[in-house]
Every structure is written in C-alpha cells, then in structure tokens.
Amino acid sequence: MNIGDVSRESGVSTKMIRYYEEIGLIPAAHRTEAGYRTYSDKDVHQLRFIRRARDLGFSVTQLAELLTLWSDGHRASADVKRIARQHIAELEHKIQELRAMTDALKHLAEHCHGDHRPECPILEDLAGAVEVEARHMDLTRFGAGGVDPVRRKKEIH
Amino acid sequence: MNIGDVSRESGVSTKMIRYYEEIGLIPAAHRTEAGYRTYSDKDVHQLRFIRRARDLGFSVTQLAELLTLWSDGHRASADVKRIARQHIAELEHKIQELRAMTDALKHLAEHCHGDHRPECPILEDLAGAVEVEARHMDLTRFGAGGVDPVRRKKEIH
DNA sequence: TTAGGGCTTCCAACGGTCGGAAGGTCAAGC
DNA sequence: GCTTGACCTTCCGACCGTTGGAAGCCCTAA
Known part of the structure; x- marks a missing residue:
C-alpha cells in the first residue's frame, strides 16, 4: 500500500x-x-x-504514551485511565475558561441596545468601566483602521 | 513613556x-x-x-474591527453587538466540541477498571470496537516507544 | 511515448506568544 | 569620564498541528 x-x-x-x-x-x-x-x-x-x-x-505527546501502552500487552489499564483522566481534566479546565468568557460576553451583549446609536456597554467595558466618561471626551481617535502601515510578513485579514 | x-x-x-x-x-x-x-x-x-x-x-481580527468601532464616534452599537454575538457563537461551538470529547472520554473511563490488568475499554475503543479481538491476537507490536528514529527538527517530549 | 496522477523532499504559513542573541542607549554611581 | 546594569532595538526561531505549494522523480494506462 x-x-x-x-x-x-x-x-x-x-x-x-x-x-x-x-x-x-x-x-x-x-x-x-x-x-x-x-x-x-x-x-x-x-x-x-x-x-x-x-x-x-x-x-500528540499523550498519543505517544497511549500508543506505547497499546503496544504493551502487559500494560496496566490504570495507566491508560490516568492519561484519560488527566486529559479530561484539561478539557474541563478549557471548557470552564470558555464558559467564563461566554458568560461575561453574553451579559454585556444583553445590555447592548444593538441599534443605530453609538452607546455600547460592550465597548465601554473593554475600555474600562471607570473611564467611560474620559473615553467619550478624548479617546475617540484610536483605531487600527487608519493609515495602513507597512505590514511585513503578516497582516490582519 | x-x-x-x-x-x-x-x-x-x-x-x-x-x-x-x-x-x-x-x-x-x-x-x-x-x-x-x-x-x-x-x-x-x-x-x-x-x-x-x-x-x-x-x-486579533475581531479586535481590529472592535478597535475601528471604538474609534468611530458614529458607530452603531448594533455592529459591536454583531461581532460579540458572532464570537459568542464561536465560543459556544468550541465548548460543544470539548463537551462531546469529555463526555465520550468520561464514559470510557468509567468502564475502565483502572487496575493492574491490561484489559482497557479506552484503548479498545480507540483501536476500533469491531476489531477488539483482532487487536488482542496480532496487533500488539505497534507503538512509538520502540527504536527512536532520527527526529530532525521536532520531537515528542 | 506521452499524459496524468502519485510520490518524494523542502520551505512556508496559519495564530499568538515567548525566548534569546547581538548590539545600541540611558541613567546612576564612582 | 568610565563602568555597570537595565532598558531598548531588530532578527530569528520555537511552540502545536495542519495545510499549501513548488520542483522533481516514478508509475501506469492509453
């Protein structure tokens, strides 16, 4: 083959x-x-x-361990289970992080009118809630959409 | 500064x-x-x-959009909300995938004795449930832990 | 014999972040 | 003025896993 x-x-x-x-x-x-x-x-x-x-x-690292165990007729299933449990823990940790992100974002999105007006609690939160007023006053000139720099090897799509 | x-x-x-x-x-x-x-x-x-x-x-791509909106005093909050909602959807999709993985793994781990014996439903599932018998008979010589190849630029830790 | 597909190796990109080398700069203390 | 050490600069590579593509060789069917 x-x-x-x-x-x-x-x-x-x-x-x-x-x-x-x-x-x-x-x-x-x-x-x-x-x-x-x-x-x-x-x-x-x-x-x-x-x-x-x-x-x-x-x-791939865990995979290498699993393959070794798979090839070993004298393995102990406890070793396999340990790897699996460890991986489960990693996955659940990742899930927790993502959950925290979505919850925070959902909360923000719920309070955003989502209309034609510029007021937006999502941006206000990102800018830092304490400084909302300052932002409205003098921080509206920022942005990545302005003059396009050189952009050597990488660029934003 | x-x-x-x-x-x-x-x-x-x-x-x-x-x-x-x-x-x-x-x-x-x-x-x-x-x-x-x-x-x-x-x-x-x-x-x-x-x-x-x-x-x-x-x-970073979404960030570029958010920064542009942030800098735009005439933005519509709907645009920000759209980006946030899209991101929430992506996050939830990712969570779903991870959930499916953990559920499957947990199910397997629960049925694994986790003792000194080699029998392990986790490995059996990875090998393909249908071929469990064949694996026990003649497929025990596989494995990455054998003779170490050249390993050029990268290797498994 | 030719055309096409499959095979080979090598090099680079993706996203986002970090580590480190080699060299220039700035401030403080002597 | 000189040394020291912390800072700054650019450049190059690694991480992880996967994909794309180029250039060139091989195999098979027509």
Missing part, C-alpha cells in the same frame, strides 16, 4: 502521516526502490487509532 | 506590543532620536482595551 491508500483508509492525511513519522510517533515506513513508503493493514489500524485519539483531543 | 512602561501599565508584553504594531493592529509608535518607541496615556488606554478583548477570547 502506498501512502495515499493508507491515508484514505485511515482518514489521516498524507501530510500528517509523514509528519508523525518525522517526529517519531510512528516508525519509519519501509521504502520501495524508488523511495515510496509502503504500508500494511496494521499501519492502517494504527493510524486509525491515532485518528480517533486526536478526535478525542489527545495531544 | 517607553515600551516597558506601557507594558507594565497595560498588561501587554513588550513582545506583543511590537507584534501588534507590526501587523497593523495599532499605529506605529513615535520614536526618539535613538529609535526608542514612545507612548502616551492614550496608548496605554488602547492597549488595555486590547488586553481585555483578548482576555475575552476575541481574535
């Missing part, structure tokens, strides 16, 4: 398969005389494993 | 201030004869605005 075949069968792009090989997550594939990578059904199976774990949000 | 002062007062690192200038999010600062950037209280104000918006998870 060539790399394109395993890619289709495993759902992992050829780019990523080569990358995983490069970082040592998967062993280097055998090569044909022409230098083509060749794969077996077992490799497809392993890449599917990787794909699923990635879909569950495991990092 | 030098860049270090604004950084301390705004909570935005000097690295990021230079970066924001480079991508055109903020205008290029004035320079002293020696080439040092100089800033005013208004710049501190603006950077605080940026800091708060970033803390709320707005992307």
Whole structure:
C-alpha cells in the first residue's frame, strides 16, 4: 500500500502521516526502490487509532504514551485511565475558561441596545468601566483602521 | 513613556506590543532620536482595551474591527453587538466540541477498571470496537516507544 | 511515448506568544 | 569620564498541528 491508500483508509492525511513519522510517533515506513513508503493493514489500524485519539483531543505527546501502552500487552489499564483522566481534566479546565468568557460576553451583549446609536456597554467595558466618561471626551481617535502601515510578513485579514 | 512602561501599565508584553504594531493592529509608535518607541496615556488606554478583548477570547481580527468601532464616534452599537454575538457563537461551538470529547472520554473511563490488568475499554475503543479481538491476537507490536528514529527538527517530549 | 496522477523532499504559513542573541542607549554611581 | 546594569532595538526561531505549494522523480494506462 502506498501512502495515499493508507491515508484514505485511515482518514489521516498524507501530510500528517509523514509528519508523525518525522517526529517519531510512528516508525519509519519501509521504502520501495524508488523511495515510496509502503504500508500494511496494521499501519492502517494504527493510524486509525491515532485518528480517533486526536478526535478525542489527545495531544500528540499523550498519543505517544497511549500508543506505547497499546503496544504493551502487559500494560496496566490504570495507566491508560490516568492519561484519560488527566486529559479530561484539561478539557474541563478549557471548557470552564470558555464558559467564563461566554458568560461575561453574553451579559454585556444583553445590555447592548444593538441599534443605530453609538452607546455600547460592550465597548465601554473593554475600555474600562471607570473611564467611560474620559473615553467619550478624548479617546475617540484610536483605531487600527487608519493609515495602513507597512505590514511585513503578516497582516490582519 | 517607553515600551516597558506601557507594558507594565497595560498588561501587554513588550513582545506583543511590537507584534501588534507590526501587523497593523495599532499605529506605529513615535520614536526618539535613538529609535526608542514612545507612548502616551492614550496608548496605554488602547492597549488595555486590547488586553481585555483578548482576555475575552476575541481574535486579533475581531479586535481590529472592535478597535475601528471604538474609534468611530458614529458607530452603531448594533455592529459591536454583531461581532460579540458572532464570537459568542464561536465560543459556544468550541465548548460543544470539548463537551462531546469529555463526555465520550468520561464514559470510557468509567468502564475502565483502572487496575493492574491490561484489559482497557479506552484503548479498545480507540483501536476500533469491531476489531477488539483482532487487536488482542496480532496487533500488539505497534507503538512509538520502540527504536527512536532520527527526529530532525521536532520531537515528542 | 506521452499524459496524468502519485510520490518524494523542502520551505512556508496559519495564530499568538515567548525566548534569546547581538548590539545600541540611558541613567546612576564612582 | 568610565563602568555597570537595565532598558531598548531588530532578527530569528520555537511552540502545536495542519495545510499549501513548488520542483522533481516514478508509475501506469492509453
């Protein structure tokens, strides 16, 4: 099987398969005389494993641990469970952060009239609630939409 | 004020201030004869605005829009609300994804004994539930923990 | 033999932030 | 005036995971 075949069968792009090989997550594939990578059904199976774990949000580092455990017939399921629990904790922490953001934003958005008038509690909060009056007086000349600077390698889309 | 002062007062690192200038999010600062950037209280104000918006998870692109609106005395609050609502939707979508991951993982972890034995529903699910038997028979030789490949620029920690 | 697709490697970009090197500048203390 | 140390400058790279593209070789069917 060539790399394109395993890619289709495993759902992992050829780019990523080569990358995983490069970082040592998967062993280097055998090569044909022409230098083509060749794969077996077992490799497809392993890449599917990787794909699923990635879909569950495991990092590549965690994935390496899981693969080692997967390959170890004498593993203790406690080790797997530990990795999973740790990942769950990370995910829940992330969720908490996002929740806090959305709650704060929703609260602000609810109090914004959302009409043609310029008054907006969202901007006022971002500017700093204490300084609302000052902002109205003399801070209206800011902005990124003005004269366009040089913009070397990156720019805002 | 030098860049270090604004950084301390705004909570935005000097690295990021230079970066924001480079991508055109903020205008290029004035320079002293020696080439040092100089800033005013208004710049501190603006950077605080940026800091708060970033803390709320707005992307730099969205930030550019918000800054433009902030600087526009004739803006309609509806525009700000639209950006906020869009961002809320993105955040909630992300939360949903993470929720789905944690739910799936929790379900698996609950059914894992977590003891010394190798049997583990977490790994079995990752390997593909249908092929559990096959895995036990002949797929135990996989793994990233084997012979360490060359590892050029990147490696797994 | 030619055309097309697949394969190879290498280089860069994305977003946002940080670390560090190499060198110039400024203030204080001697 | 000189040294010291904190600050500033630019430039380059790393992080993580993924994608895009270029340039060139290989394979197969027509």
